[in-house]
Amino acid sequence: MHTTGSISSRCNRRLMMMGAAVTTAALMLGVQPGFAQGKAPTGPIEITSGTSPGGTPDVLMRRAAKILNDEKIITNPLVVQNRTGGSWMVAANWVLNKKGDANTVLTVAQPILTTPITTGQPTLYDKLTPISMFIQGDLLIAVQPNSPAKDFKGFIDLAKQRERGIKVAGAQAGSTDHMVTGLIEKASGAKLNYVPFDGGGAAATAFLGGNVDMIVLPPSEALPLIKSNKAKVLAVLSEKRRTEPEFKDIPTAKEQGYDILWGQSWGLAGPPDMDPALVKFWDDAIQKLVATDAWKAMVKEMFLRSEVVPASQAKAHFVELHNQHLAVLKDLGLAK
């Protein structure tokens, strides 16, 4: 074991040198005056994430942290920590226990709302200090390229021919995919056969293997499948069509006569009793973040949207989101 150490420390040192170089660079940048800030926390700030590295919320927060630091909007080192477990409950509880802490914020993602509902635990969204929701993702309904359905209506007609005849692949029970399936059932009256897989990757595998008929995809994952003719997209579940040339011809479900609106959204919340001055600090930082070119480029590249719900409205927004999720999960019989 000790010999392993010595070999590795050789590799280590190289990396640590790189790390040191990065840190010095950061320090040098840090010396320059940042934007005027009301009250900034001192020392490094942890952005707690409940997914393992590489999950969408994690990727978004890492990108956001990098831009915030690079553009000197926030000069404190921002560290994304992945506290996985209990479908985000471990991450949420970590932040909940940091009452009034200035150096911790929580990534807000759907499970913060849904896990308490599906497991019958006390709600979390009303205990955290809302900061802002600032990233939104649309969802697309895709079917097999050889599906006889030409549009969303055709698909619903097909589904109505035989109850539970259409197989839908998605992530675990209570996930976004499951909720979308529930919304389709509710809006159309058709009954679908939802098959939960171990995460989105496994669901996509089942779809590509032709084992299921329908799947719910974000635009960035749908694009390569559309390009290689492995999926046919029937509808986008947003209010308006997307504007990119790749997606502008995909009609919304709404314009096809089905009132199905659903999407994903991400943001930040602070621990309970967060200082209002700190909320303001974050609120300002996010306003500046979304105005940067780097952020806009990322949003475009990942086919997301970035509409800021500022701190002043975040609380009401959280309540609204909670009620929407509660209603859908109740219809699916998953609310405890």
Place this chain on the structure above:
Amino acid sequence: MIDSLVSLGQGFAIALTPMNLLFIFVGVCLGQLIGALPGLGPSAGMALLLPITFGIPPATAIMMLAGIMYGGMYGGTLTSVLVNVPGEAASVMTAVDGHRLAKQGRAGAALSVSAIGSFLAGVGAVIALVFVTPPLAEFALSFSSPEYFLLATLGITATASIGSGSPIKAILMAVFGLMIALVGTDPILGSARLTFGSTELLDGIDFLPVAIGIFGIAEVLASLEQSYDSEPIKTRLKDMWLSGKDWAECRIAILRGGVLGFLIGLMPGAGPTVAAILAYVTEKRFSRHPERFGNGALDGVAAAESANNSAAHGALIPMLALGIPGSASTAVLLAALVLQGIRPGPTLLVEQADLVWGLIASMFIGNVILLVLNLPLAPLFAALLRIPYEYLAPGILVISLVGAYATTLSLFSVGLTLFFGMVGYLMMKADLPRAPVVLAVVLASLMESSLRQSLMLSEGSLSIFVQRPLSAILLLLVIASLLLPLMSMFTRHRARRRSRNEQQISIATK
């Protein structure tokens, strides 16, 4: 064919730049280290290092991360063999036999055969990757829930034959493993099972705390029983390397393990751990001396280690060709691509040809580096066992605990690891086999979810298991694996009775 070779040539041109070579070297070294440290597996290590790949070019970053992935397969062997703590999940079978070999003074042989097996299987897998990626990717897609269910069943039924003790105890311990795996949220319906109101248990009990506890911590506790100065394990110089006899014994095991591991690695639902388990079990069936399995079978180690490395490489095929992750590590590689602004998917091979071929070429280079690192060093690592165990034991315990903490950043996992350490110690005392517990924990959720998914896909009809050609073949294998031991028991029984009868006759005629 020619196209592939031309592309591969281009790939080498990309991978052989000094900067890329450096990062491949760094990646495989890190992989070796992370694999060797208990707790953190290659996927967790890659994930933790994702942020530092931000600033480097995509191809370089991916080459380094992939280096960690297969480097981990080489590194995991070390801790498994030397201290019986699985360094990462896929070397769990090595912990069973490799450590027995080390106790017999054959650590050097176990380490060298693992390095050679991993290398041959790895390079073989990359060659397959070069020439037949598209058809293999299509083949990978023909595996779905029914096949996974039968595959997991095949693994579970084999647990009865693991270990030398009573099959009842082995199956009972597999049942114990299944119980551990039941804890958590039901993957299909989302209801909590056996969580006793604990939030930490909602995600279930991960395989790592169980494996580190039951194998590693239990082993250290048992070793502390001897209060006199323990004799360091003797490693004779001539045992450091493989003998010609060893090689003859292991080369077919490497071939079988490598091919099987590669095929299982291809399947997006299985991964290197399942590959290593099934390769080990298969090897036992084919081996000329199955009784050695569990007591230090060199060919068992060779098969399992070859399988996990070729599976790690095989998992890249569905990832590169279709953008679907075949293992936890490839999921992180996909995430790294996304972080770099590259969209994985069926178009990756065309749109990012340089990156893909550079990566493939880098894997040839990385595997050579790992072989060069591991083969001469195997005796050196084995010599670590000359350090008195009293000095190693506390270090093993501390590194195991810290490793368990690092996987989830919570002391709860550390507690679980300790709990299973105590359980493992008591199991050793009660003469209960420990490997079936760990195997069942790995295979249980795959088995349960895929059974339920299969029936949902078929709308409740069992015919799904016979209508699909691949699952029909697997079903035959499952039936055979259940019937063969019964038949051999039956024939043995008859033979015994006959011999007894003959004896009686001979007594009667006397």
Place this chain on the structure above:
Amino acid sequence: MKTADIVSAVVMLVLSGVVFATTRDLPYWADFAPGSAFAPFWVAATGAVLSIALFVGALRRQTNPPVDWPDRTGLQRVILTAAGLWAVIVLAPIIGLMATALLFMLFLLIFVERRRLVPSLFTTALTMALVYGVFSAWLGIAFPKGVLGI
């Protein structure tokens, strides 16, 4: 061996009972496929049957090799080590994981194993350096920090 087998059988029988009892209220079958209680039911049933088989087998067996229990000092060492391990979990949030690990190593080397001081300190320093260097400095893992901030 007889007692060990009987104890194992009883423990597994109890566990099977717990598995069965706590999942009894979940659905056994849902629509097309087995429900949440399907797997627990069969696992518990198999566990119960095998436990009974082990129990009966132990009672009927004539020859019983003795259990390989350690002697008094050996047992003491095992128990002290186990207690020390659990103390790590209790102490880590209070004085920090690194500090606790350091104390644990010294406790084990000097107090339990009664090694000489200098090699013990050397081993401890080497291990802590490895742990700190890899996990904390390089992988950037945030260990629990105690009141002292280490």
